[in-house]
Amino acid sequence: MFARKILVVEDKKALASNIRKSLQKLGYSVSEITQSGEEAIKKVAETHPHLVLIDICLAGEIDGVHVADIIQNHFHVPVVYLTECSEYKTLHNKNQLSEPFSYIVKPFIESDLHFAIEMALYKHQSKKILYEEKQRLGAIINSMGCAVIVTYANGCIQMMNPIAELMTGWKQSEALGKDLVEVVNLVDKDVGETIENLATYVMEAGEIFNLPENCTLITKDGKEIAIGDNVAPIRDQKGNITGAVLVFQDITKRKQTEAQLIRNAFYDGLTALPNRVLFLDRLRQTIERSKRRSDYYFAVLFLDLDGFKEINDRFGHGIGDDFLVAIARRLESCLRSGDTVARFGGDEFTVLLEDIKDITDATNVARRIQDSLRSPVNLNGYQLSTTASIGITWNFSNYEEPATLLRDADIAMYRAKRQGKATYAIFS
Numbered sequence: 001m002f003a004r005k006i007l008v009v010e011d012k013k014a015l016a017s018n019i020r021k022s023l024q025k026l027g028y029s030v031s032e033i034t035q036s037g038e039e040a041i042k043k044v045a046e047t048h049p050h051l052v053l054i055d056i057c058l059a060g061e062i063d064g065v066h067v068a069d070i071i072q073n074h075f076h077v078p079v080v081y082l083t084e085c086s087e088y089k090t091l092h093n094k095n096q097l098s099e100p101f102s103y104i105v106k107p108f109i110e111s112d113l114h115f116a117i118e119m120a121l122y123k124h125q126s127k128k129i130l131y132e133e134k135q136r137l138g139a140i141i142n143s144m145g146c147a148v149i150v151t152y153a154n155g156c157i158q159m160m161n162p163i164a165e166l167m168t169g170w171k172q173s174e175a176l177g178k179d180l181v182e183v184v185n186l187v188d189k190d191v192g193e194t195i196e197n198l199a200t201y202v203m204e205a206g207e208i209f210n211l212p213e214n215c216t217l218i219t220k221d222g223k224e225i226a227i228g229d230n231v232a233p234i235r236d237q238k239g240n241i242t243g244a245v246l247v248f249q250d251i252t253k254r255k256q257t258e259a260q261l262i263r264n265a266f267y268d269g270l271t272a273l274p275n276r277v278l279f280l281d282r283l284r285q286t287i288e289r290s291k292r293r294s295d296y297y298f299a300v301l302f303l304d305l306d307g308f309k310e311i312n313d314r315f316g317h318g319i320g321d322d323f324l325v326a327i328a329r330r331l332e333s334c335l336r337s338g339d340t341v342a343r344f345g346g347d348e349f350t351v352l353l354e355d356i357k358d359i360t361d362a363t364n365v366a367r368r369i370q371d372s373l374r375s376p377v378n379l380n381g382y383q384l385s386t387t388a389s390i391g392i393t394w395n396f397s398n399y400e401e402p403a404t405l406l407r408d409a410d411i412a413m414y415r416a417k418r419q420g421k422a423t424y425a426i427f428s
Helices: 013-025 037-047 065-077 085-093 111-143 162-168 198-205 252-268 276-292 310-315 315-332 360-376 403-419
Strands: 005-009 029-035 049-056 079-086 103-106 147-151 157-160 186-187 215-218 225-233 241-250 297-306 342-347 348-356 377-379 382-384 387-394 424-426
Touching: 005 013, 005 037, 013 103, 013 111, 013 297, 037 049, 037 065, 037 252, 037 276, 049 111, 065 079, 065 252, 079 111, 103 111, 103 162, 147 162, 157 162, 162 241, 198 225, 198 241, 225 252, 252 276, 276 297, 276 342, 276 348, 276 403, 297 360, 297 403, 310 315, 315 342, 315 348, 315 360, 315 377, 315 382, 348 360, 360 382, 360 387, 360 424, 387 403, 403 424
Parallel strands: 005 029, 005 049, 049 079, 079 103, 387 424
Antiparallel strands: 147 157, 147 241, 186 215, 215 225, 225 241, 297 348, 297 387, 342 348, 377 382
């Protein structure tokens, strides 16, 4: 019914373009082509591809293996690795490519690509079906804890259970004999379109159909509920199709969990600030923006808290964590709404200042941060204070990669520490 969507993650543009053409020729829909692991994670969350095709040795902060782990474990999307022959031997010896049909060695022909993708989708679907069957059996044991609606062969409602009544807002007595779409108003949020009578579709196709990933039920009173599961044809003992059964459940909590997983992938769990992954992604976008505008300037501040180890050692990690949270709020208060402050790790923070006039804007922020940190933080009766060594760099050197810019900011930060801490230094 729908072409399966594939996300391609390949940092070699010519190869990525050839892969797109091959996939489209094979009948797949290429939802996106991305060049970095960070962007791939975002695109999986946004586009919900059926499969991700990823270069195992991506350039950048996160390699293909790490990205694939996040995609498979957080978003439950199958992944096929693209690898060079030399990379394959090394990674196979490390047991990173031990899963059958999980990779394809470059260069490859279309038939090999097709086989690898279909096998990966088949394996994923098999696991998914097994999981769904276990869930379904559990629902039966729990006295049908999900909504069930049965239709006649003409697509009109024959019966619905109490859960279906509760979720749709329709009583069975009201719904009997009505067309399924009149009672079960479904919208595919991915495309913003109303879903036609699924009972009619599965009876014509003769097979089970899983509800779209972002399927929403519009109840009788207009409330929207995220639902999931499937619709299947009903067959008699002779194999003749006599109707259809729609089974669905409220997956709002699951969607909330998915949203939390996305947040966990991009935000620091302690301070709620953007983490390293999100900061690097925003910095990369800023670098690209500066390439398109000759008058666009930005700066990065790399902060290391002076004396934080002593606070941690003296008062314990609990106080230390609370202190970092308080410092995070102080840093946020020193910035404009469009700027970014991130926890880079430990007691290190980074700041991205976008669309500045010159380096003076960055040094003013550094001074503002130092002034803010001078005020003690009151925690459990203790008056705790710190200073920060701050390294500053900006795009006067036409940086191409985030890593290079951060390296220079880090160098400047250590220069500030050598100057006696509690100060800032500009990379030059």
